Amino acid sequence: MGHQLTLSQLPQRIISLVPSQTELLFDLGLGDRIVGLTKFCIHPKEQVKGKTIVGGTKNFKLDVIEQLQPDLIIGNKEENYKEGIEQLQQQYPVWMSDIYTLEDSLEMMQLIGEITGTGTETRAHQLTQTIRSGFEQLQLPAQQPIKTAYFIWRNPYMAVGGNNFIDNILQHCGFINAFADLERYPEISTELLQQINPQLILLSSEPYPFSEKHIAEFQALCPLATIKVVDGEMFSWYGSRLTLAPEYLQGLIEEVQAAASASL
Missing domain, CATH: 3.40.50.1980 (Nitrogenase molybdenum iron protein domain)
Structure with a gap:
């Protein structure tokens, strides 16, 4: 999307604006670093309960986000709205995914692993390998598509x-x-x-x-x-x-x- 992101250190206060990516962050072991998420972030059920809600995917509560002082915000081009993301980019490091295919999603997981830490990167690699293997083993219909x-x-x-x-x-x-x-x-x-x-x-x-x-x-x-x-x-x-x-x-x-x- 033409926006370069540079982090001076590993992020410690992360806000996720996308439900599926929120769950990923928890599964990568980053639960203690997540400070905010959307009202649609419902997984993992028990762990999201104690986190601050920063609005929906299409309407952010900018005042709440400011209070949380994030050092990384993670969003998605399709699920979030352009005006809100551009406003956030003026104040905070905002990392965006753009997902069209399974391969895009696997790349996203690996990249989030890389920008959040060495141990996280290893977990992300294991996760993508598991997913890739699962899809490769699908037995497709015998008849025409x-x-x-x-x-x-x-x-x-x-x-x-x-x-x-x-x-x-x-x-x-x-x-x-x-x-x-x-x-x-x-x-x-x-x-x-x-x-x-x-x-x-x-x-x-x-x-x-x-x-x-x-x-x-x-x-x-x-x-x-x-x-x-x-x-x-x-x-x-x-x-x-x-x-x-x-x-x-x-x-x-x-x-x-x-x-x-x-x-x-």
Whole structure:
């Protein structure tokens, strides 16, 4: 993003503005150095409780941040808002990630390890190796890539388009994004959904809390589609939660394959 960051010493007072990166910091053993996080930073549950809330990912409480006197703020280009980040950059060292792929997330973890300490760098390397190995061992669907629509919002319907992290994770599962040629998070009409006619529809648990009760309305639109409610964290959290993703995604792949076989 064209912004160079120089630290004179290892950071001791860190604020994280991104939930998935907050969890990563804790898993790297930096819990005692984290002084602030957002209201959406919910993992690890017990450890985030005692930390100061500095607002949301799109609206920072600048006065609270000033009181915390951070020597490093960690954010993300997509999840945070430009004006707020630029304002923070005028006063504090702000390190930003920009994540589109699994590889981007692994690089981010390694870089955060490097800027926070030698021991942290070693832990980050171990973490990335575990995640990489897990994804390499995924057993993909035997059939051709499954045309998939991944929904993140309702009223209006919004899905995942191309060129983003969730789209990349879908590819790692052997699913092909039905809306990959559209903008990153397009609004989808019922007419377009029926026209595209995906084989698989995934309803994410976040940011909209899709649940089993929503399956029927999508089934009415696409009677032949397999429809699943999925854990959005497994598709969109690009920090250390990725250690849990391969097992979860493998289970989903097998469920989808079983449903496809049953419909033949």
